[in-house]
Amino acid sequence: MNDKYLTVSVVTQYLKHKFDTDEHLRAVFIKGEISNFKYHTSGHLYFSIKDENSKINAVMFSTNARKLNFKPNDGTKVLVMGRISIYEATGNYQIYVEEMLEDGVGNLYVAYEKLKEQLSKEGLFAQEHKLKIPKMPKRIGVITAPTGAAIKDIISTIQRRFPICEVLLFPSLVQGENAASDIVQNIKKAENYDLDLLIIGRGGGSIEDLWPFNEEIVARAIYDTNIPTISAVGHEIDFTIADFVADLRAPTPTGAAEMAVPSIQDIIRHLEQLKIRTNENIYKKINYNQLVLETIKNSFVLKNPLILYENKKQKIDMYNEKINNILKYKFQDSKNHFTSILNKLELLNPISILKRGYSITYLNDKVITDTKKIKEKDILKIKLHQGTLEAEVKKITEE
Amino acid sequence: MEELKFEQKIDLLEKIVNELEKDDVNLDESIEKYTKAMSLIKECDLELKTIEEKIAKIVKSDGTLENFVEKN
Numbered sequence: 001m002n003d004k005y006l007t008v009s010v011v012t013q014y015l016k017h018k019f020d021t022d023e024h025l026r027a028v029f030i031k032g033e034i035s036n037f038k039y040h041t042s043g044h045l046y047f048s049i050k051d052e053n054s055k056i057n058a059v060m061f062s063t064n065a066r067k068l069n070f071k072p073n074d075g076t077k078v079l080v081m082g083r084i085s086i087y088e089a090t091g092n093y094q095i096y097v098e099e100m101l102e103d104g105v106g107n108l109y110v111a112y113e114k115l116k117e118q119l120s121k122e123g124l125f126a127q128e129h130k131l132k133i134p135k136m137p138k139r140i141g142v143i144t145a146p147t148g149a150a151i152k153d154i155i156s157t158i159q160r161r162f163p164i165c166e167v168l169l170f171p172s173l174v175q176g177e178n179a180a181s182d183i184v185q186n187i188k189k190a191e192n193y194d195l196d197l198l199i200i201g202r203g204g205g206s207i208e209d210l211w212p213f214n215e216e217i218v219a220r221a222i223y224d225t226n227i228p229t230i231s232a233v234g235h236e237i238d239f240t241i242a243d244f245v246a247d248l249r250a251p252t253p254t255g256a257a258e259m260a261v262p263s264i265q266d267i268i269r270h271l272e273q274l275k276i277r278t279n280e281n282i283y284k285k286i287n288y289n290q291l292v293l294e295t296i297k298n299s300f301v302l303k304n305p306l307i308l309y310e311n312k313k314q315k316i317d318m319y320n321e322k323i324n325n326i327l328k329y330k331f332q333d334s335k336n337h338f339t340s341i342l343n344k345l346e347l348l349n350p351i352s353i354l355k356r357g358y359s360i361t362y363l364n365d366k367v368i369t370d371t372k373k374i375k376e377k378d379i380l381k382i383k384l385h386q387g388t389l390e391a392e393v394k395k396i397t398e399e
Numbered sequence: 400m401e402e403l404k405f406e407q408k409i410d411l412l413e414k415i416v417n418e419l420e421k422d423d424v425n426l427d428e429s430i431e432k433y434t435k436a437m438s439l440i441k442e443c444d445l446e447l448k449t450i451e452e453k454i455a456k457i458v459k460s461d462g463t464l465e466n467f468v469e470k471n
Contacts, residue, residue, distance in 0.1 A: 136406040146457065152469060155455045166453040169467055193458070267409070268447060274416050275440050281419045282433040289426050 009088070016086040019093065025084040028095060030056065031103055034076045035206040045072065049080060049095070050208065057094035058082075070102045074207045075109040078102055108207060112214050115241055119216070124223045125244045131228040133248050133259070136267075137196035139166045140260055141227070143186045146171035150203040150232070150253040157257035165261050168193055174202035179212035184221040191225060198225065199256045200242060201232030213240035222246055232256030354385035371396050405446055412439045 019025055032049035039045055043062030048055045058080065072078065082097040119125065140158065144150045146169060155167055170186040173179040183200065190198055200222065202210070212218060213233045219241045222229050231246035232253045243249040250256035301307060346352060350360070361368045362381040368374060378393045403411065415436045419429060455467040 134406070136404075136409075141458075146467075155467065159452070159455070163452040164450050167455040167467075168464070169455060169457045171457060189458070189462070192462075264447070264450070270409070271412075271440060271443055271447070274412050274436070277416050278419060278433060278436045278440070281416070282429060285424075285426055285429045 008091075012086060012088050012091055016088060019085045027081060028084055029079070029081050030095065031079050032056075032077070033108065034072055034078055035074050035208055037072060037074045037076075045097075047072070048206070049078065056084075057092055058097050059087075059094055060097040060100065064098050068100060072100065072102075075112075076102060108211070108214075112241070115214065115216055115219070116244065119219055119241065119245065124219060129223070130247045131226070133228050133230065134196045136162070136262060137165055137260060139168065139193070139195050139197075141168045141170055141190040141193060141195040141198045143170045143172050143183060143190065143198065143200045144202050144253070145174045148203055150201060153252075153254040154199060154232075154257045157254050158261050161258065161263040162261035163264065168195065173212075175205065175209045175212060180215035180218050183212060184217050187221040187225050190227060195227050197260055198227040198229045199232055199250075199253075199260060200229060200246070201250070201253050201256060202234065203253060204234045204238070210234050210238055210240055213242040215241070218242055219245045230256045230260055351385070354383070357385075359384050371398060405443065408439050408443055412436060412443070415439070 030049055032051050034047050035050055035055070037045070037047040043065060045058075045060040045065050047058050047060075049058050050056070060082075070076075079101045080095065080097045081099040082095045084093060084095050086093045123129065142151060142154055144154070151169060155169075158165055158167055168190075170190055172186045173182040187198070187200070200213075202213070210233055213231070222231070222242055222245045228248075229246045230248045230250050231240070231242045232250040232255060233240045233242055234252075236251040239249075248259060250259050296302070354360070360383040362383070363374055363378055365381075368380070374380070374393055374396065376393050376396060380391050380393060382389050382391055415432050418424060419432050419436065424432070456464040457467040459465055
């Protein structure tokens with residue numbers, strides 16, 4: 001009954017045989033673009049080759065990889081030659097690349113670099129256009145796929161760190177043709193929900209998977225929205241245009257959630273610290289003031305109030321003596337001055353000259369000092385030191 | 400005065416504590432600031448203790464909200 005059922009291995013072996021015996025598959029020439037490139041430590045290269053519609057897994061063993069004359073990377077446009085067979089362990093068919101040549105630069109990378117340069121020139125990445133990320137958002141919008149690790153990681157991280165924050169998920173396509181416009185619509189929609197912060201992103205994937213986040217309309221919508229935005233696209237190493245234009249770039253969705261909200265434990269610790277600092281400070285200040293008061297209370301003056309009086313008294317005595325001295329000198333000065341004036345007056349007094357034997361001669365009550373003013377027979381009055389006499393002029397001698 | 404948000408309270412608290420730690424604040428001012436700081440700490444403490452855990456919501460295409468349930 002069960003005989004008609006084949007084991008998985010047998011089916012796979014059969015298919016592998018079909019592939020291996022098909023001469024068209026022994027040497028296939030393919031042109032396409034590398035994505036999901038992985039360089040294994042063994043030296044083997046694992047990647048996919050793809051165009052707009054299809055993708056083929058590829059492996060290039062180290063013996064062949066050593067002959068490469070360029071460094072393959074995601075987005076590199078290549079020409080490959082190899083055989084196509086089935087890898088039994090996974091049942092996947094793949095091309096075992098024997099030769100690989102670079103075919104110009106991948107179109108996607110050209111588009112990426114071109115858009116990046118253009119938007120940069122326009123100032124969309126400029127620091128002055130970045131909005132401030134709130135420290136404690138109350139309501140966060142998340143634009144991502146409703147399934148998958150990204151949304152789970154974001155919600156669980158936010159709820160663990162800051163459970164008072166509400167998360168609103170705007171389910172969105174995050175890969176494929178319609179993803180970009182879906183993301184844009186959700187950004188516009190999010191503006192009606194009174195959000196403090198917006199997280200836009202998705203988990204890791206190939207460059208093609210992440211491509212919507214390199215689309216110009218997404219970049220412009222992020223730039224235009226007035227909600228602070230954190231981008232969280234793929235892994236640490238993936239840089240998309242959305243990352244450059246967002247207000248903050250997170251390496252991963254979990255990283256975005258960590259940047260978006262503080263840890264409530266940290267806040268509690270911080271508050272505790274502030275409490276300690278406040279208390280320490282006020283006690284320090286009170287103690288200091290007490291010390292100052294104590295020092296003042298113990299000061300010499302307050303302990304010996306008489307000293308205040310004694311000081312003053314001493315001062316008064318000092319001034320008293322000073323004043324006395326000044327008065328004394330002043331008096332002496334005046335006295336000396338007076339005596340000298342008296343002496344001067346004495347010298348000038350004509351009476352004192354008469355004392356020494358001089359006399360004053362008057363004619364008609366006028367003092368005569370010149371013989372020309374008199375003539376013989378004039379009656380002169382002569383004043384001596386003691387008394388006055390009258391005399392008649394007998395002879396005048398001119399000198 | 401409008402009720403401050405938690406974040407603003409923490410900011411204000413930090414400002415007050417920093418001021419309090421400056422040496423040129425006199426005792427009267429210090430006590431005033433201390434009282435204010437302590438009452439803010441009390442308010443924040445209380446807010447943290449009475450936290451209401453929020454449930455994540457999904458915004459449906461018609462714009463209404465629904466509790467988000469993880470699908471595996």
